[in-house]
Amino acid sequence: MMMSYSHFGDVVCFDTTCKKNKAGRPFGMFLGVNHHKQTTIFGAALLYDETAETFMWLFETFITAMSGKKPKTILTDQDAAMAKALTIVWPETHHRLCIWHIYQNAAKNLSGVFERFREFAKDLSECIYEYEEEDEFLDAWEMMLEKYNLKSNEWLIEDRRYEELTYDFKATQSFLKLSVNIEILKHASSIYTPAVFKMFQVELGKAYDCVLSICGDDGMLTKYKVTHHKRRFHHSVEFNSSNDTVICSCKKFEFSGILCSHALKVLSSKNVLKIPTQYILKRWTKYAKHGEREVVSKSSLNEDAKASMAKRYRDLCRLQTQVATKAAMTEQTYEIAMNSLYKVIEDVEAHMR
Known part of the structure; x- marks a missing residue:
């Protein structure tokens, strides 16, 4: 568990939805994803309750066991006590809400709305997935509340904002393998594990269905508008030719660690035949467990x-x-x-x- 965490503990999902015995004691698990896109367990605990104090103790104990290494991002459900504990114990860690729990809460609290309005599920999904800018999301959210008369619904009016999760990875399951001999695809197959290569291949396939247009060019920095032929929205991409840096408004790379179809479309137009080094995350490669030495724990002066x-x-x-x-x-x-x-x-x- 500790070895897996040292390699793949940058993003952790903590879940207490599983209950134990008649007393309903919460069983919490620290989970992650390895370089094969498989779920890996970092740790587990049987808790007495779900108070902020209990979660503070748990998070502190977990980090002590992991030689002081804290995750960069943690995904949880919408538990207020857990959020409070994370703010105190891991203030530098990005706390995000799990999309599965958001949908479960929506289905539980708005079952009547789902049943009465066939379009509600589609509109809710669009609010979560389709909008990149905060203003656009807030406008769409407001319109949805108006459309379904949900303004007075107390469950919806919470002081929380759902961070968007940008892509549905289920699409990777139905994409056929490319049979063409493409340089950037050969490069990807040489560095990525099969599971991650499959994700990359899907994005590369999507790139061929994107339309590219230049919005601005000042020499080294070029701005593009990239539109998928089946989508009504476009994405803004910036490319810096001095260092092959490509930044897309969809934030696919920041979200999942692989380049998006929009960025790949731009790289192809610039004749970049290999994935730039800065966009190869070691945790997704075949060599994720190689090379770097783990940081050993050092004893403090006051330690027993x-x-x-x-x-x-x-x-x-x-x-x-x-x-x-x-x-x-x-x-x-x-x-x-x-x-x-x-x-x-x-x-x-x-x-x-």
Whole structure:
């Protein structure tokens, strides 16, 4: 769990929707996604209640177990106590709401609206997915409240704003493999895991259905308007030829870590045949677990001696597990590891004499 978190703990989903036994004690799980797009478990806890104090204790304990590394982003449900605890304990971490929980709450509290109005589900989805600018979202939200007479609905009038989640990944399941020999596709297949490559391939396929038009050009910086032929909205893309930087208003890269179809359309028009280095996230590559050393935990001056020894033991076991997993693959790597470990034992024993 700790090893997985060290590689893929940049984004964490925390969920307490699962209840345990008749008392209904919440069972919380820290989940993430690895470089194969598989769910991975970072930790779990059986809690007594769901108060802010309990969540504060849990988040502090979790980080202590993970050598002090905090996630960049955490996804949760709409629990107010949890939000309060995160603000206090992890103030630097971006807190976002899970789209699944938002829809579950909508279905629960607005079941009558869903039943009476066939178009409501479509309008709600558009509010969440289609609008990039805050003003556009607020206007569409206001129009939806007016259309379905929901202005006085207390459940909807909460002091919260739902951060948009921009793309539906279910589309990746039905896209056929490209049979053409494209350079940027070959590059993607050489670096990404199969699951992430499939996502990239879908975006590249969408790029061929996009229409490109230049809005401004001052030499190095070019601005484009990119429109998908089935969409009524356009996206704004900026390309800097000095460093192959491409920024799209859809925020696909910021959201999921791969370039969007709009950015790929622009890169293609500029004859960029490989994915620029700055847009290759290591966590999505075949080498996500290679190279970088994990930060080992250091003992504080006031820490108990037994606690310090336990931390050191944990760090050594974690590293040893990595060595064993990789070295067992071949006879040659096995011999290298065994000889090195015997040498380490000799050095440690010599130091202890």
